[in-house]
Amino acid sequence: MGFEVLFKGNNFIRLLGGLGLSLKISLLSVIISIVLGILVGLLMTAKNSYVKLLLRTYLEIVRIMPQMVLLFLVYFGVARAMGVHLSAEVSAVIVFSFWGTAEMADLVRGALTGIPAIQYESSRALGLTMVQTYRYVILPQIVRRMIPLSINLITRMIKTTSLVMMIGIVEVLKVGQQIIEANRKASPNAAFGVFATVLLLYFLACWPISCLARYLEKKWEN
Amino acid sequence: MDFGVIKEYLPLYEKAFLLTIKIGWIGILLSLVLGILVAFILFYRIPVLKLIAGAYIELFRNTPLLVQLFFLYFGLPKIGLSISAEWCGALGLGLLGGSYMAEGFRSGLEAIPVSQTESAYSLGMSKGQMFRKVILPQAFSLSIPAIVANVIFLLKETSVFSAISLMDLMFTAKDLIGLYYNTTECLFLLVLFYILMLLPVSIAGSVVEKKARYRMFGV
Numbered sequence: 001m002g003f004e005v006l007f008k009g010n011n012f013i014r015l016l017g018g019l020g021l022s023l024k025i026s027l028l029s030v031i032i033s034i035v036l037g038i039l040v041g042l043l044m045t046a047k048n049s050y051v052k053l054l055l056r057t058y059l060e061i062v063r064i065m066p067q068m069v070l071l072f073l074v075y076f077g078v079a080r081a082m083g084v085h086l087s088a089e090v091s092a093v094i095v096f097s098f099w100g101t102a103e104m105a106d107l108v109r110g111a112l113t114g115i116p117a118i119q120y121e122s123s124r125a126l127g128l129t130m131v132q133t134y135r136y137v138i139l140p141q142i143v144r145r146m147i148p149l150s151i152n153l154i155t156r157m158i159k160t161t162s163l164v165m166m167i168g169i170v171e172v173l174k175v176g177q178q179i180i181e182a183n184r185k186a187s188p189n190a191a192f193g194v195f196a197t198v199l200l201l202y203f204l205a206c207w208p209i210s211c212l213a214r215y216l217e218k219k220w221e222n
Numbered sequence: 223m224d225f226g227v228i229k230e231y232l233p234l235y236e237k238a239f240l241l242t243i244k245i246g247w248i249g250i251l252l253s254l255v256l257g258i259l260v261a262f263i264l265f266y267r268i269p270v271l272k273l274i275a276g277a278y279i280e281l282f283r284n285t286p287l288l289v290q291l292f293f294l295y296f297g298l299p300k301i302g303l304s305i306s307a308e309w310c311g312a313l314g315l316g317l318l319g320g321s322y323m324a325e326g327f328r329s330g331l332e333a334i335p336v337s338q339t340e341s342a343y344s345l346g347m348s349k350g351q352m353f354r355k356v357i358l359p360q361a362f363s364l365s366i367p368a369i370v371a372n373v374i375f376l377l378k379e380t381s382v383f384s385a386i387s388l389m390d391l392m393f394t395a396k397d398l399i400g401l402y403y404n405t406t407e408c409l410f411l412l413v414l415f416y417i418l419m420l421l422p423v424s425i426a427g428s429v430v431e432k433k434a435r436y437r438m439f440g441v
Binding site: 063076077206207 | 283284285288290292293298299374381384395396405406409412413424
């Protein structure tokens, strides 16, 4: 069924290397997204209406534009418009951070506005200072809400990085294609085995993370 | 920006747009049917089927659509299952969407208090009546925000169809850029058509969400 191809030479190691590249791109993008996302999320709760309008537009763009289109815009569009050549990897990190920041910011905003006013009022009534209120009352609740959701963002990021093969990065799917092409004569059915394996590899990368997120969500449910 | 070029490319994009929409909505319909089915299997804990449904959800939620499509389109024919690119796209989208919709419906079903079922029985309703008149309408209203979010997500995911050589918007854009180098015009049209496809859904979605909320809670 085409699985034998994987055990030839260093084919399987190459597949894993491709997956490693995807994971590296997604990890980098997640870190940038979380840092920027928290900042933008805090800005979203600001009262200034210009800031609000600007950020709403940003969110709406990310909400309706497929990541693939953004990838094309940055990879082909920026090169044309500004005359700079961005490597495919850099374009991918820029696009996924742009997308991830919006997602993260929306989660932060949701968590912040989801804390009922009564929490702040009760803290005041108990005589807590502003700092104490945030330190002991507000932040612990926000962190508990945020962590499972941010972990979910990681799996979504990993899944989204599969798109980078469309702008020519040699990640796991592309390596798979190369292996199939190279062994076209010897094992004509390689496509089944190789793509099934790639599917499984992605599953093995994402599933444990999803399980962790679900476990934490259940554990911290009040 | 050269408007002559844009005018020339417009019919090509239109064709691609219609194809993307057609396959996208067939996939979304499939995902709704599949999602409801799987949600009921999980909610009523039907033995054996429940295990299959659980495995299906985990597998499809934790793998990218691009890889699923490659497996369906290039992998399956090798063991004798050939599907046309169009159906592959719709099926892939339907399977991916089904796993997301199922979770949405299930949380809708779980949010209905048991007293609703009990009251329906005590009013002398049959199981079918209880289902049709009490459970389904409420579960559906409760799941609307999740359904809307999933529909938008799935329409965006249609952008990977080009990988299995469907002549969709991405494919057309990439093809034209490669042939004539009118990058700016091609990308402009690409963005324009995606806005055309998704903005109405996004706006309609928030209206429907408000209506459903009003029906449920009167606010």
